[in-house]
Amino acid sequence: MAMNILCAGDVVGTPGRLAIADALKTIVPDRNIACAIVNAENVSSGSGITPPLYEKLIKSGVNLMTLGDHIYRRREIIATLETSPQVVRPANLPSTAPGREFAIYETEGGVSVAVFALLGRLFMKPQADCPFKAADRVLAKIPGEVKVIVCDMHAEATSEKIAMGWHLDGRVSIMFGTHTHVSTADERVLPGGTGYITDLGMTGPHEGVLGRDKSRVLQAMVHAIPTRFDVATDDVLTCGIIAEVDPHSGRCLHIERLRWPYHAP
Template sequence: MSELIKILVLGDIVGRAGRRALAQHLPRLIDQHHIDFTVANGENLAAGFGTTRNTAEEMFRLGIDVLTNGNHCWDQRDFLRHIEQDERLIRPLNFSPRAPGRGWTVRETAAGHRIAVINLIGQVFMGPWSCPFEAAQQALAEIPDDVQAILVDMHAEATSEKMGMSWFLDGRVSFVYGTHTHVPTCDEVIHASGTAYQSDIGMTGSYQSIIGMKVESALAR
């Protein structure tokens, strides 16, 4: 079994523009770069607000293996049932323990590599969620030992909280990356014990916009 695993990580996919961009480019990128595993944040798939069964299935057909989520997780009613039925869909682990779905998943690539994905949501400027650090610790205790990589989508506003998570998990996971702000940062780093980190990986959406949303509607607010 090859030890090299190529993983593509995409930030928040925003609305129709984001979905069209992926439809046009993602299959080619996966083929051209021999990508083994693709994960994306899907909380803005449906016109910027949540995920539907149809938009999720569209992304899976294009080659995405796991869709993470965030604070817009429950904006679409049918998602409540769909997330219970599909292990490729996850939501922040530190939501209420009574929330539908799961906060982490393990998927297998075509070559047999097992990849774990953990979804967390921040507390600072975000909402009264449970502690993401405790949730991460819980996930690591439950994830099987035979996984080859662990990815952590930290859906959060505050850079300090995301950066803190990366140091907390240094040496225990492969990559901690931020989503939510839709603005990519240029602070990519590999920490002392080997964990890669980026504060925000940006979005897949229209850049003739305000963080993916129509300029007129955003200005009106």
């Protein structure tokens, strides 16, 4: 029987964390979600993640977590990255960077789901190695009996994410992009059986600029006055996808976009 996997994009601040918790509470039972994967790189006031926030996300039903370029912004997460089996660092960071390259979660139905993440190199800070070679290296390490594999390509450029989709087609069940905080309308199942979307979008407040208070960002962009970018508050959505995957072959059968409004109680 096919299984459903939910993937949600960059969780921004407290609004994003409350939104994903609320979305999972309803969607996991309603859609029989076997595994929930989120990118949590922005959960700590818009940048990074702390151990208590990590625990809160796990308690709210997140099964696997990816991060991105803000991974070490809050250094106290490093011990969690080194010990937790449910969170990964981008696999193409230097080999000495703290954290694991892939993680495997066993669903209640007994299906193993592996996740790994990559950083793009176009228009990004230059510390990452080639993501394509890193993907090949990680896929060679994931045990052969694990058929369901999910990749988060955390990158700025659509071209780099689309290229990675083709590179991984038939080798992973789902490849989703993150980092831009804007969801794309190109979800599809590639010919080799990989469910693909260029960007999941953001789980957080959309009445702002990529999750930040719009008046602050405008002050910086219009008047060139540097200012602190507080997390915005309104129009909070969970954005991502739900993918149906055959656990025996690992092939994605169907992918649909998710846009789930959150209304604070």
